[in-house]
Amino acid sequence: MTLPLLIAAAVVCVCLLLIPSAGKNTPPAAAGVTPSVQPKTSPSSPVTEPSAAPSESPAAEPTPTPTPAASPAAVFDFTQPVPESEPVEMDYFSDALFIGDSRTDGLQIYSGIKGADFYCYKGLNIFDMSKRQVVEMNGGKYTVVEALKKGPQYKKIYISLGVNELGYPGTDSFHKAFKSFLEEVKAAQPDAIIYLQNLVPVNPEICAKKKQPSYVNNDRVADFNAVFPQLAEECQVALVDVKTALSDENGILPAEATVDGVHYTKEWYKKWLEYLMCHTVTPEAYQAAQAAGQ
Amino acid sequence: MKKLLTRLVPGMLALCLCLSACGGGGSAKSYDPAATAKALLESDAFTDTLDTLDKDTAAAMYGIDAATITDCAVYASLSMGAEEIAVLTLTDEAAAKTAKEALDKRVSDQITALESYMPGEVDKLNHAIVEQAGNTALLVVAADADAARSVLDGLN
Numbered sequence: 001m002t003l004p005l006l007i008a009a010a011v012v013c014v015c016l017l018l019i020p021s022a023g024k025n026t027p028p029a030a031a032g033v034t035p036s037v038q039p040k041t042s043p044s045s046p047v048t049e050p051s052a053a054p055s056e057s058p059a060a061e062p063t064p065t066p067t068p069a070a071s072p073a074a075v076f077d078f079t080q081p082v083p084e085s086e087p088v089e090m091d092y093f094s095d096a097l098f099i100g101d102s103r104t105d106g107l108q109i110y111s112g113i114k115g116a117d118f119y120c121y122k123g124l125n126i127f128d129m130s131k132r133q134v135v136e137m138n139g140g141k142y143t144v145v146e147a148l149k150k151g152p153q154y155k156k157i158y159i160s161l162g163v164n165e166l167g168y169p170g171t172d173s174f175h176k177a178f179k180s181f182l183e184e185v186k187a188a189q190p191d192a193i194i195y196l197q198n199l200v201p202v203n204p205e206i207c208a209k210k211k212q213p214s215y216v217n218n219d220r221v222a223d224f225n226a227v228f229p230q231l232a233e234e235c236q237v238a239l240v241d242v243k244t245a246l247s248d249e250n251g252i253l254p255a256e257a258t259v260d261g262v263h264y265t266k267e268w269y270k271k272w273l274e275y276l277m278c279h280t281v282t283p284e285a286y287q288a289a290q291a292a293g294q
Numbered sequence: 295m296k297k298l299l300t301r302l303v304p305g306m307l308a309l310c311l312c313l314s315a316c317g318g319g320g321s322a323k324s325y326d327p328a329a330t331a332k333a334l335l336e337s338d339a340f341t342d343t344l345d346t347l348d349k350d351t352a353a354a355m356y357g358i359d360a361a362t363i364t365d366c367a368v369y370a371s372l373s374m375g376a377e378e379i380a381v382l383t384l385t386d387e388a389a390a391k392t393a394k395e396a397l398d399k400r401v402s403d404q405i406t407a408l409e410s411y412m413p414g415e416v417d418k419l420n421h422a423i424v425e426q427a428g429n430t431a432l433l434v435v436a437a438d439a440d441a442a443r444s445v446l447d448g449l450n
Contacts, residue, residue: 102374102411109351109370124376146396210373259343260373266345 031096042056077287078231081241082195086276088115093156097192100124103200103263110266111273117152118145125164126177129184129269138256145181148188155283156186157192158276160242162199162224163262165166166213175227182235185251193286194237195276200246203253207261216262218252238281245275324428327381330366330449332377337445339436342377344369352380356396362389376404376415380433393431396422400433 002023035041076082092113093255098104107113120132128134128144135147142150159182165174185194201218225243232239246268248254263274336346352368353360365383380397384390401422408415421439423446425432436442 105374106372108374109355110345111346112348114350122407261372263372265372 008166012246021062027268032089049086072108075292076238076285078236078238078293079229081283083197083238084278085280088280089096090277092277092280094152096156096158097114097154098156098158098160101164103163104261106269107272108242110154110264111269113273117154119147123164124161124179126161126174127165129177145184145188148185152187154192154194157189157198158195158240159185160197162221163202163216165212166217166220166224171223174224175231178227179233179234182231182237186235186237191290192285193281194235195240195281196228196232196237197240199224200243201252202260203255203258205253205261207256217287236290240276240279242272242275246272297338305415324383325366325381325432325446325449327365327383329428329434330381330446331369331379331443333449334434334436334442335369337441339438339441339445340377341436342371342373342375344377344379345372352382356389356393356400358393358396359389360384361385362393375412376408376418376435376446378404378433378435380431383429384429384431387426387429387431389431390426394424395428397433398432400436404435 053162092233096116098118101124102122106224108118119135130143130145133141135142347368350360362385367381369379371377405419418435423434434442
């Protein structure tokens with residue numbers, strides 16, 4: 001009777017010796033994480049001023065013919081979409097902000113883009129910019145316009161809106177609200193190149209199948225796309241022709257690019273990002289064009 | 295001998311209690327990200343088309359420190375609807391608890407975002423499954439929450 005007890009006691013002692021070492025495997029509590037989509041801290045690199053004015057030449061310079069500081073090709077034309085350019089690296093977006101609706105939401109999560117901030121929200125439209133508090137920043141919630149004023153300063157701002165406005169009558173209110181918003185963006189973010197993206201069509205067949213609202217149609221998309229070039233010229237911002245890039249030869253969103261007629265597949269979000277990466281404007285050309293337009 | 299017994303019995307009892315606590319309950323259960331997501335996707339619980347998110351994107355979307363995620367399988371709706379799967383393995387149980395809180399917030403944020411945009415999706419969020427199991431955290435928003443629950447129960 002005593003021998004088994006002694007054996008048991010020995011087992012218990014061994015186990016008790018092992019328990020503290022097992023306890024050491026318990027890791028310390030992780031630091032609290034604030035689950036929010038806060039923008040990064042301000043990417044406040046110095047502004048690159050355009051060298052529009054010719055630099056002073058030494059007195060001994062024998063060449064009498066002045067050389068223009070910027071060649072005509074380097075000045076951007078706001079009446080035309082941004083032409084194709086050398087592709088940029090992903091770090092191009094490290095000081096970029098994207099403003100948009102659920103399509104931009106998709107770009108954020110499916111395209112593979114890195115480094116950019118996003119003020120995007122499902123159902124967001126141009127009339128919400130000073131109304132809906134959709135941007136989480138420093139523990140608070142702000143409208144897009146408030147966030148543009150209070151948040152970091154950006155070097156590039158991409159804007160994509162329009163799908164959620166298709167049900168509004170006409171395009172005048174859209175035009176007016178968008179123009180007002182672009183002016184606010186320019187005032188709040190004076191050093192940013194503003195890329196205004198036009199509206200990518202929908203796939204009518206899949207829209208019908210998925211019972212999208214009747215106003216989500218390509219006639220309305222075309223109406224709105226007539227407004228974007230006017231906005232680009234009026235507000236002196238760079239128009240990006242994603243409409244052409246992401247639609248097929250019939251001018252619609254191809255069936256293989258969407259599951260609901262409106263939003264894109266992952267492949268199409270990647271295609272969108274690739275297009276943006278090879279359609280950029282240099283700060284010099286952008287600012288020179290703005291100066292020329294004033 | 296009696297003295298020895300009085301010393302040993304409480305120790306043995308404590309040992310038994312400790313072993314039984316470690317052997318049962320929720321803390322030992324955990325989800326394998328790839329296997330769990332695969333089983334869910336192969337079920338009839340979803341009606342939407344989902345596609346994968348990489349770890350960094352998922353971490354940013356949920357507001358979870360990416361450094362605490364050691365493995366994950368995350369799928370979201372291509373229609374920007376509510377259906378979603380996130381199975382995360384974290385560095386430890388404390389990180390999993392933090393992740394679970396972030397997933398709870400994701401559900402409430404999605405309800406706010408979708409109640410005017412896609413009101414039909416809100417019911418799916420009201421039946422969302424959010425769990426912490428050991429060092430894993432899980433979010434499942436399905437069209438058929440019961441079917442998703444059955445899949446999860448069949449895994450453990």
